[in-house]
Amino acid sequence: MNNTLKVERAKKDITQQDLAEEIGVSRQTINSIESGKYVPSTVLALKIARYFEVTVNDIFELDLED
Template sequence: MKNNIKVARAKKNITQAELAALAKVSRQTINAMELGKYVPSTVLALKLASIFETELSELFILDKEDWE
């Protein structure tokens, strides 16, 4: 699954550490998500969408391979 977390962070001008604190996860978790190495839980995805005041579909994008 792809995501726009890094872009959303840049728009809000917040660091990985600041986002991690807001979402109550580690900075490493945010980094792993941005690199596509970690898929967040539904709860975390909803938290992030709320933090960025956006829809889930704007923040997370399913790849074709996600359907296979």
């Protein structure tokens, strides 16, 4: 799964820690999502999308292998 989470954070000029605190997860979780090591739950993906005021599909995209 690909994601544009780092780009979205850059647009709002927020750190991984800032985002983590806003949505109630650890900074390590945000880092793992951004690096593709962790696929967020549906609820977490929705919280992230809501924070950035975009759709889940605007941030997360399936790879051809997924």
